[in-house]
Amino acid sequence: MIQINEKEKCCGCSACANVCPKRCITMVTDEEGFYYPSVDLSECINCMRCETVCPFLHDEKGKDVLVSYAAKSRNNEVRINSSSGGVFYHLAERFLSDGGIVIGVAMDDDCKSARHIIIRDVSELARIRGSKYIQTDPMTLYETISKTIKGGQKVLFSGTPCQVNALKRFVGKDDQNLFCVDVICHGVPSAKLWEKYLNYRQAKVGSVRKVSFRYKKDGWKDYGLLLENEDHQFFYSPKQTDSYFQLFLKNLSLRPSCYSCKAKTERYSDLTLGDFWGIERMVPDFNDGTGASLIVCRTELGMELVKTIRDSVELQEVDYSVAIEKNKTDFISVEKPKERDCFFKDLDNLSFTKLKKKYVRIDWLKEIKRRIKKKISSAKK
Ligand SMILES: Cc1cc2nc3c(=O)[nH]c(=O)nc-3n(C[C@H](O)[C@H](O)[C@H](O)COP(=O)(O)OP(=O)(O)OC[C@H]3O[C@@H](n4cnc5c(N)ncnc54)[C@H](O)[C@@H]3O)c2cc1C
Structure with missing residues (x-):
């Protein structure tokens, strides 16, 4: 049964609570405002599924970098209204037009919290555009995603590296109907x-x-x-x-686990998206001040996906090791002050x-x- 003795070793992904057959794990906030699992021992049957699904309890190799791109939406409005170069919008648009669904992070109506929601139509995409610099409320969509992909529909999921790793452990890593995009992540604030x-x-x-x-x-x-x-x-x-x-x-203001993030070095995502800091040096043509993205492809599926948005996004292949010189948070956690x-x-x-x-x-x-x-x-x- 899951037990959090060191807060550094829980990213709050809530996979354990979602996998529990007895529904006896709830996610509760601590005094800092971060979610952790709490187990009702009287209901627990010790099936250990919570431990099996936990991305923190297992060391895995993660995916290597296959190819990286500097990227920029050809649409000015998309760039202005996205955090970086607007790549996520075009991936999502493509998915929806091919009959898939997209899952990303939206603010709640009162703007106090953020959570993953399902988008089925391009008219709703604006809700999940842009970075929200707070940790999301616990994800409850694991089962829905699992059923959707097993039913043959494609799903594009976007989140932090730890959320992607948790989802992949929940549904199985190589399901061809699940596409996962994670972000280069500074860490999540309370x-x-x-x-x-x-x-x-x-x-x-x-x-x-x-x-x-x-x-x-x-x-x-x-x-x-x-x-x-x-x-x-x-x-x-x-x-x-x-x-x-x-x-x-x-x-x-970051979650304790963000100072020693395990997911950054064990990524299971198909693609990683980030800001292309240093674009003026590497691809000056893309530097018009409205935003540029770094795309890191980690799987064949990710590479195929990038090809599908070529009409909407300018792309230039770059050397990953040079591209992340100004963005080392792709693989190094920030220091705890x-x-x-x-x-x-x-x-x-x-x-x-x-x-x-x-x-x-x-x-x-x-x-x-x-x-x-x-x-x-x-x-x-
Ligand atoms: C908390 C956080 C920290 C980041 N730190 C860095 C960094 O240090 N360096 C860097 O280069 N890039 C960082 N990024 C990524 C960057 O800000 C952009 O999200 C990314 O480049 C995609 O930009 P875009 O223009 O393609 O699309 P956008 O439309 O801007 O991306 C939107 C997608 O990002 C995901 N997202 C937004 N908020 C959250 C959240 N709170 N939790 C999980 N997923 C979320 C969503 O699912 C959303 O749909 C961070 C993002 C977040 C959310």
Whole structure:
């Protein structure tokens, strides 16, 4: 029976809860706001399926890199409304038009949490576009996905590397109807922190109805957070000065397992998508400031899938080892800051304003220089 003695060794994928035949495992949040399994021992029959499915309890080789591409949607609107170069949108569009279903992450209506949802029609795709920088609520779709692919329908699943690995262990790794896309992952921040931040912002801007974590008003590299309230007013906060982003980018708000991520080095995905940081050096033609993607193909299925979107996406093959020079989080976990545990101890005790004061340090001089530079360069255009 699954037992979490070290929090670093659970990614919260919820595969154990989904596989349990007695339904005696529930996912509960800890004081930091991250989900962990809790077993009702009086119901447990010791079938060990929870341990068998757990991606953390098994060492596997993972897939090697077959080929990598720099990529960029040919559609400006798609690039602007996606986090990177918009590749995911085109993969999803292709899947839907071929009769498959797509599963990706959407924000809930109150914008406090995010979860995996099923998309069956291209008109709903906008809901799962874009990165949501919070850990998703526990996935409940394992059984549905398994039944769908066994029934012969194709499924495109997109998530973090640990979520993909969990799903693959649940349904069987080589099912040809399941296509998995994972992301180059910095780590996932606590949804409890996000809710605290949102409440702090809502006290000033009113009820928030939409969130974009990668709004590209100042370009792809200088993205920021955009909130839309119920009166359709917009509030923009650049990542350089936004407290939630600063806590994320300084690695203070991440799940314990993200500091020693096992999934990054044992990926089972068909494709990995990320930002192509350093594109200006490697493929300058793709660098128009609206976004570029790195695609890493790990299976033949992944390579075939990329071929199907050639009409919609510009592609150039690149050397993986050079392409990830500025994006080592593809295979290396971020470092855990010394203040991290102290920060989470303060999460319940301090108001967001006090947390911000204690843990967020903004280099205003650097920020003012950045803004001046930006103004000068846009005046020149
Ligand atoms: C938490 C997180 C951290 C990331 N860190 C990095 C990084 O360090 N370096 C890097 O190059 N790229 C990182 N990425 C990936 C990058 O932000 C883009 O998601 C990726 O390049 C795909 O972009 P796109 O333009 O093709 O499509 P997009 O439309 O932007 O991608 C959307 C898909 O991403 C998945 N997704 C979004 N939010 C979540 C979530 N909370 N949990 C699981 N899956 C989610 C969805 O299923 C969604 O449908 C991260 C993404 C996430 C979600």
